[in-house]
C-alpha cells in the first residue's frame with residue numbers, strides 16, 4: 001500500500017476525515033488532511049535529524065582554534081540548538097503526528113539527510129584549521145535550510161493548521177507560535193553570528209563561497225538562491241550578541 005493510502009487508513013481509524021481539503025500548501029497545491037499528516041511526519045523526522053549534527057558542531061567549536069569567548073558561545077548555542085531541534089522533532093511535531101495515529105517517524109522521512117552521516121562529517125580532527133572550516137560550512141548549509149524553514153515551510157504549516165478545526169491543529173499552532181518560531185529564529189541568529197565572527201573579515205572570496213554553501217542548503221529544500229545583496233540584508237551589518245543567541249534578550253531574526 002502506498003504511503004498516502006496508509007496515512008488515510010490511519011487517520012480514518014482515528015475518526016478523522018483524511019480527504020478534507022485544507023487549502024493551498026507551500027507550492028500553491030491543494031492540501032488535504034492526509035497530506036498534512038504526512039508532512040508532519042517528515043517535519044518531525046527532519047527536526048529530529050538536526051539533533052546530532054548540531055551537537056557535533058558544538059564539540060567542533062571547542063577545537064577550532066577560536067578565541068575562548070567565541071568558542072564558548074558557539075559551544076553553548078549549538079548545544080542548546082541541538083536540544084531544541086530534538087524537542088521540535090519529538091515534542092512538537094512528533095506529538096502531533098502520534099496524536100493523529102502516526103507510528104514513530106523514522107530517519108528516512110527526514111528531508112535534510114541522514115543525521116549519522118552529517119555528524120560523522122563533523123567529527124573533531126587534530127587540525128584546528130580544518131575543524132574551523134567544517135564548522136563554517138555546516139553553519140552555512142544549516143543557515144540555508146533554516147531560513148527556508150522559517151520563512152516558507154513553517155508559515156505554510158501554520159496556514160494549513162489555521163484552516164483545520166481540530167484540537168491537534170489548535171495545539172500545534174500554539175506550540176509553533178510559542179516554542180518553534182522563537183527557537184528557530186535564534187538558530188538563524190546563530191548562523192549570522194558565525195558569519196560575522198568567522199567569515200565576514202576574511203575577504204570577498206571566502207564570503208562568496210560561504211554564500212554558495214548557504215544557497216546549497218536553500219536549493220536542497222527547493223527554494224531560490226539569494227544573490228549577494230539579499231544575502232547581505234539577511235546577515236545584517238553586525239553580529240548578534242551571545243545573550244541574544246541563548247535567548248537571554250528578546251531578539252527576532254527574519
Ligand SMILES: [Fe+2]
Nearest residue numbers: 047050085088
Ligand atoms: Fe528546527
Ligand SMILES: [Fe+2]
Nearest residue numbers: 085146184187
Ligand atoms: Fe533550527
